Amino acid sequence: MSATDEAQSQIPTLPASHSGIPTYLLEKAQRAKQAVFDTRTKGRNQRQRLPVVPQGIERDVFMQALSELKDELGEENVEINDKPLVDGWYMEHPNTHDMMTILDEEELVASAVVYPGSVEEVQKIVAWANKYLVPIFPISMGRNLGYGGAAPRVRGSVTIDLGRRMNKIIDINPEDYTCLVEPGVSFYALYEALKERGYDHMWVDTPDLGGGSIIGNTVDRGVGYTPYGDHWACHSGMEVVLPTGEVIRTGMGGLPGNNTWQCFPYGFGPYSDGIFSQSNFGIVTKMGMTLMPNPGGYESFMYTFPREEDLAPLIEIIRPLRIAQILENVAQLRHVAQSVAVLGRPRSEFYTGSGPVPFSILHEAASKSPIGDHTWAYYGMSYGPPEIRAHKLALVDSSFRKIPGARKIDPSTLPADDYFFSRDKIAAGIPDIHELRWVNWTPNGSHIAFSPVSPIRGTDATALFKLGKELHDKYNIDFFPAFIVGLREMHLIVEIVFDRANQTKKKEALDCLRELVHEAAKLGYGEYRTHLVLMDQVAGTYSWNEGAVGKFNEKLKDALDPNSILAPGRCGIWGRRYRGRGWEMGLGKEESEGHGVGVGFP
Incomplete structure (x- = not known):
């Protein structure tokens, strides 16, 4: 073809x-x-x-x-x-x-x-x-x-x-606002099922792109953008095949005939679910999730802010509003570079010089876009009846306007295909595909992410932004930062977009990411998830007490998977057949394979 x-x-x-x-x-x-x-x-x-x-x-x-x-x-x-x-x-x-x-x-x-x-x-x-x-x-x-x-x-x-043949929505409970799914159920599929069954009183929280597995996204601790955006916090009950073949059900699922498996995640005794997220300790074959009640109304809003130095005071404004849930959803504060890239046009239309696109050119491109020139854009959503929304939105407006030059964007002035309306859908539990556009920034567009976590503080945002900008400039890479704000923490998601057919660009991207991880860890910032080739390095940054948490994970691995057969190396966890044989990747070592595996185990 x-x-x-x-x-x-x-x-x-x-x-x-x-x-x-x-x-x-x-x-x-x-x-x-x-x-x-x-x-x-x-x-x-x-x-x-x-x-x-x-x-x-x-x-x-x-x-x-x-x-x-x-x-x-x-x-x-x-x-x-x-x-x-x-x-x-x-x-x-x-x-x-x-x-x-x-x-x-x-x-x-x-x-x-x-x-x-x-x-x-x-x-x-x-x-x-x-x-x-x-x-x-x-x-x-x-x-x-x-x-x-x-x-x-x-x-x-x-x-x-697991997805091709294990893709059933086993249950949707309209009274408890829960569901039970298999690995092949995507956010698209669950959304369609809710609509088909007439369950308009329930929403599914969705990531930027809705084609991924609900189970896969949740066990990797991915996020969405409604108040239910912390997917791991919204799961309840798992069925897991262990590496030795036994099957367990966690939480209330361990009690035969129990009917609260999707309602109460803890059951009795140690809470074991956590060891099956971001690990290689078991194969999740079923998972329960809670669904968000339809709030009876919603209203998206967007503000732009003109200067790079607005970041710190803006984060200080966001934190108390977010903790008090005046800012209700997992929202995004995006840089102008992303605003331009998500237009879906190639970089070459804006700049053909060497090095990163100058910010002056990005500002010029933004000024010609429907939302106008800006450095930061905040996308949020208010939920509930009109009078409740009006009160919360007034608080947000008075707070954001403390930043000189802040502008509230009128959605009626935007074209129907503007990115604002994609964020509007996602924050209302409607999966979309618009986010894919920024990958077209380079030929053969690919991406790999730098994803550190920090408190919601201006000093932390500034430190991470400064580090990211300096290292992107060093490696001749365009800098696309976005702060994803949770209740008491924020993820800085920096997508490094590269041409996968260009060996030089691939090396620059990986070298930049490795140095970002290394330098961020020195400042006390750790990744919340990462690419396969970075897993050993990121796991190694969690080194308190001579790497005690890594040693603990190895003990669990050897006990649950004595033959080291399940996803060796995932999240930097290696079974004893692989350990000490050069399989780990990191700064100065990009070979993905080690020197054989051990024999005579267990």
Whole structure:
């Protein structure tokens, strides 16, 4: 298939495909896809290849093991990864590798992909992996783009794609405002199900892009933008297959016949759910989530602020309003660079010089946009009946106008396709796809994120902004900062956009990110999640008391996964078959593979 044919091919839709898009977004998705391919210069991969065999197992033994697995699951549910790697795009992404790879595409690649259709089949795969000591890497849908996508950390791992055949919405309870889902249920799919069943009194909280798995996003501690934006805090009850094959249900699910599994997350005794988030301690096959009540009305608002130095006083204004929930939702404070990039136009339309685009040019571009020139843009939402909203919005307005030159944007002056209306939908629990536009900033646009967490304080915001700007300038990279403000903390999300066909740009992006992580840690700021290739480095920054938390994780890993078969290396946690053999990546070491695996375990 040519690039033109690929760009114009039909996008999968719901409910025909579990990974499809709702029909209300189909036209918008087609435009987004065309824009991706319009800027793509990287040719379609024609590299002929044999399946990668994981270290520690002979090729003949491995191929025989895969044949045995086909007998267990059905030949159609085991795919050997021996064809050229196809990148696709957001809605038609690969499950064999990282479509936005920062390394060579063969570095983090699966040997095969298997598709279980039930918990029992997941158990069969786990038993098989223990028998042959094959590393396995579970994904829900593999759309964690910017953090590694579907790629396994250990080259040659067998990817367990849980989404294709385990994608049921098991329950939606309209009285308790809860749901129970399998890994293949996307935010798009749950939103459509609520509408189809007439449950307009309930909302689903959604991230910037709605195509990801609810379970996958939640266990990686992703966020959305309603008051229910902390997804991990909104989950209740998990079913998990352990690396030795046992199945457990956490919380109230441990009591047979219990009907409060999705209502009360804790149950009795130690709260074990946390060890299955950002870890490699189990495979989550079911998860309960709480749904947000329809507040009976909502109103989006947007303010812009003119100067870079407005950041610190603005954050000081935001903090008390956010803690008091006058600013109610998980909102975004975005820099003008992102405002320009999200227009969806390539960088070359604004600047063709070397180095980062000068801020003066970004301001000139912003001045020609519907919202006008600015340095910071705050997107928020107020909820409830009109009289309640009016009171809260008046408080916000009087507070924000303490910043000289603050402007409230009138939505009626904006075109229908303005980014404001995408934020409006997302803050109202309506999934969208608009956010994808800024990836078109470079040819073959890819991204990788710097994601430190700090208190909501002007000094912290200023320190992180200064660090980010200095290092982006050092590595000739455009700086796209956005502060995502929670109740008592904020995430600075900096998307580094790079051309994945350009080896120089890839190296600059990775070098910049490594130095950002290193320098931020020296200032006391840690990442809340990260890309596969940064996991060892980020885990290493949590080094208090000689790395006590890392040692604790290793103890849990060895107890729960004695053969080290489940997602080795994920979040910097290595089982004892891998430890001490050079698998860790970090400053000065970009090789993703180590020197063999241990024998004689457990």
